[in-house]
Amino acid sequence: MSLLTKNDASIDVQNYIDRVYEKMKQKDPNQDEFHQAVYVIFKSIKPVLIKNPHYIKHNILERIVEPERLITFRVPWIDDQGNIQVNRGYRVQFNSAIGPYKGGLRFHPSVNTSIIKFLGFEQIFKNALTGQPIGGGKGGADFDPKGKSDNEIMRFCQSYMTELANHIGPDTDVPAGDIGVGAREIGYLFGQYKRMRKSFEAGVLTGKGLLYGGSLARKEATGYGAIYFVKEMLNNQGQTFAGKKVVISGSGNVSIYAMEKAIELGATVIACSDSNGYIYDDSGLNVQTVKQLKEVERRRISEYALIHPSATFVEGSSGIWSIPCDIALPCATQNELDKQAAQKLVDNGVKIVAEGANMPSTADAIAIFQDHKVQFGPAKAVNAGGVAVSALEMGQNSSRMSWSFEEVDQKLQQIMKDIYQNSINAAEAYRKKGNLISGASIAGFTKVADAMIEQGVI
Numbered sequence: 001m002s003l004l005t006k007n008d009a010s011i012d013v014q015n016y017i018d019r020v021y022e023k024m025k026q027k028d029p030n031q032d033e034f035h036q037a038v039y040v041i042f043k044s045i046k047p048v049l050i051k052n053p054h055y056i057k058h059n060i061l062e063r064i065v066e067p068e069r070l071i072t073f074r075v076p077w078i079d080d081q082g083n084i085q086v087n088r089g090y091r092v093q094f095n096s097a098i099g100p101y102k103g104g105l106r107f108h109p110s111v112n113t114s115i116i117k118f119l120g121f122e123q124i125f126k127n128a129l130t131g132q133p134i135g136g137g138k139g140g141a142d143f144d145p146k147g148k149s150d151n152e153i154m155r156f157c158q159s160y161m162t163e164l165a166n167h168i169g170p171d172t173d174v175p176a177g178d179i180g181v182g183a184r185e186i187g188y189l190f191g192q193y194k195r196m197r198k199s200f201e202a203g204v205l206t207g208k209g210l211l212y213g214g215s216l217a218r219k220e221a222t223g224y225g226a227i228y229f230v231k232e233m234l235n236n237q238g239q240t241f242a243g244k245k246v247v248i249s250g251s252g253n254v255s256i257y258a259m260e261k262a263i264e265l266g267a268t269v270i271a272c273s274d275s276n277g278y279i280y281d282d283s284g285l286n287v288q289t290v291k292q293l294k295e296v297e298r299r300r301i302s303e304y305a306l307i308h309p310s311a312t313f314v315e316g317s318s319g320i321w322s323i324p325c326d327i328a329l330p331c332a333t334q335n336e337l338d339k340q341a342a343q344k345l346v347d348n349g350v351k352i353v354a355e356g357a358n359m360p361s362t363a364d365a366i367a368i369f370q371d372h373k374v375q376f377g378p379a380k381a382v383n384a385g386g387v388a389v390s391a392l393e394m395g396q397n398s399s400r401m402s403w404s405f406e407e408v409d410q411k412l413q414q415i416m417k418d419i420y421q422n423s424i425n426a427a428e429a430y431r432k433k434g435n436l437i438s439g440a441s442i443a444g445f446t447k448v449a450d451a452m453i454e455q456g457v458i
C-alpha cells in the first residue's frame with residue numbers, strides 16, 4: 001500500500017516512507033494495531049519530511065518505530081482456590097529522547113505485543129505534546145481483573161511488580177494506570193516496589209493515592225483534559241458546551257470525569273457504556289450514580305437503568321454511536337468506532353468527535369469524519385491531560401511539594417490550551433489548516449526527532 005499520492009512533489013520522500021513502513025510490517029507482520037498507529041503518524045508528517053530532508057538523512061523514521069527496549073515476562077500468581085495461574089507481562093520502553101519513559105499499564109485479556117507497541121508509540125508523541133520532559137512507554141499484562149477478588153488483584157500486582165521493578169525507577173521509567181489499572185492496583189504495585197527497593201521512591205509510579213504521594217486532580221485529569229480540549233475546539237467556532245448533547249462511550253476513569261466536566265460546563269450527557277452495552281437518557285445521565293456503580297461497587301452499567309427508570313439499557317456497546325448528538329467522545333478502547341458508526345454519527349448531524357481513548361476510531365471512520373468536515377480531535381492531543389498531570393505528579397514528588405487541586409487544574413487547563421494551539425499552528429505551518437490530526441502528529445514528531453538528532457545515533 002502506498003502512503004502517498006502519485007502527484008506528490010517529492011518521490012524521494014514517498015519512497016523513504018513506503019520503504020520504512022513496509023520493512024516495519026515485514027519485521028512484525030502480526031501487529032495490526034501498531035501498524036495502524038504508525039500509518040497515521042507517517043501520513044501526517046509527510047510534508048515535514050519534504051520541507052526538512054535532514055530527518056531522512058538521520059533515518060528518524062526507521063529509528064522511531066523500533067522500541068529502545070521491549071520486555072516480556074512471566075507473571076505467576078495463586079488464585080483464591082489455590083491454583084497457580086500464569087499471565088504474560090509487558091513493558092515497552094519506546095523512546096527516551098525527551099525524558100524518562102512514561103506511560104500507563106493495561107490489565108486486559110486482549111493485551112499483546114501489538115497493543116502494547118501501538119500504545120507506547122502513541123505515547124511518544126502525546127507526551128511530547130504536553131510540553132513536559134517525558135519519553136514514551138507503556139506496559140501491562142493479559143490478565144483479566146474482571147471478577148477477581150481484592151486478594152487476587154493484590155497477588156497479581158505483587159508478582160507483576162517483582163519483575164517490573166528491575167526495569168523502572170523515578171528517572172528511568174515511570175508507569176501509571178490505564179484500562180484495568182486504577183488507584184487500587186497502583187497502590188499494590190507501589191507497595192511491592194517499595195518493599196523490594198527498601199526505600200520510598202514516590203516518583204516511580206503516578207496515579208498514586210493521595211496519602212502516599214499522589215497528585216490532586218490526577219484522577220480527573222484525562223477526562224477533564226479532554227473536555228478542556230473540546231472547549232477550545234468549540235471556542236474556535238464561537239461556541240460553548242451549553243445546551244450541547246454529548247455521547248461518551250465507556251464508563252471508566254476517562255469517561256466518568258469527561259462526563260462530570262461536560263455537565264459542569266452546561267452540556268447534557270445522554271449516553272455512556274461498558275463492554276456489555278449502553279445506557280441512554282435524553283434528559284441527561286447522573287454522573288454520581290455512574291461513579292458509585294463503577295468506581296465504588298464495580299458493577300455493570302446496566303444496573304444504572306434499575307436506579308434511574310428514565311434511562312434505557314441496550315445490549316451491545318457499539319450501538320451507542322447511533323444516538324443523535326452534537327459531540328461524540330469515544331473514551332473506551334481502540335477501534336471501538338468503525339466506518340458504519342462514523343457514518344451513523346454523520347447522518348445524525350454530529351459536529352465534533354474527540355478521542356478520549358487511545359486510537360478509538362478506525363482509519364475508515366476518520367476518513368468519513370474528514371470527508372464530512374466534522375471537527376476531529378485526535379487521541380494524542382485530546383487525552384494528553386492524564387499523562388501531563390502525571391508529569392506534574394513527578395515534579396511534586398521530586399520537590400517534596402504538593403499542590404492544591406485548583407493549582408493542578410489551572411496548569412492542566414493551560415496545557416490543554418497549549419496543545420490545541422500548538423497543533424493548530426503546526427497544521428497551518430504545513431498547509432493543513434484546521435487539521436488537528438496532522439497538527440498534533442507534526443508538533444509531537446518534530447520535537448522528538450530534533451532531540452534524537454541532538455543526541456546522536458543511539
Ligand SMILES: NC(=O)C1=CN([C@@H]2O[C@H](COP(=O)(O)OP(=O)(O)OC[C@H]3O[C@@H](n4cnc5c(N)ncnc54)[C@H](O)[C@@H]3O)[C@@H](O)[C@H]2O)C=CC1
Binds near residue numbers: 222251276332333358
Ligand atoms: N486512565 C488514563 O489516565 C488514560 C486513559 N486513556 C485511554 O482511555 C481509554 C479508557 O481508559 P480508562 O478509562 O483509564 O480505563 P478504565 O478501565 O477505567 O475504563 C474502561 C471502560 O471502558 C469500558 N469498555 C471496554 N471495552 C469497551 C467497549 N468495547 N465498548 C464500550 N465500553 C468498553 C469498560 O467497561 C470500562 O468502563 C483507554 O483507551 C485508555 O488507553 C488515555 C489516556 C490516559
Ligand SMILES: O=C(O)CCC(=O)C(=O)O
Binds near residue numbers: 102103105383388
Ligand atoms: O499517566 C500516565 O503516565 C499514562 C497515561 C496513559 O497511559 C496514556 O496517556 O495513555
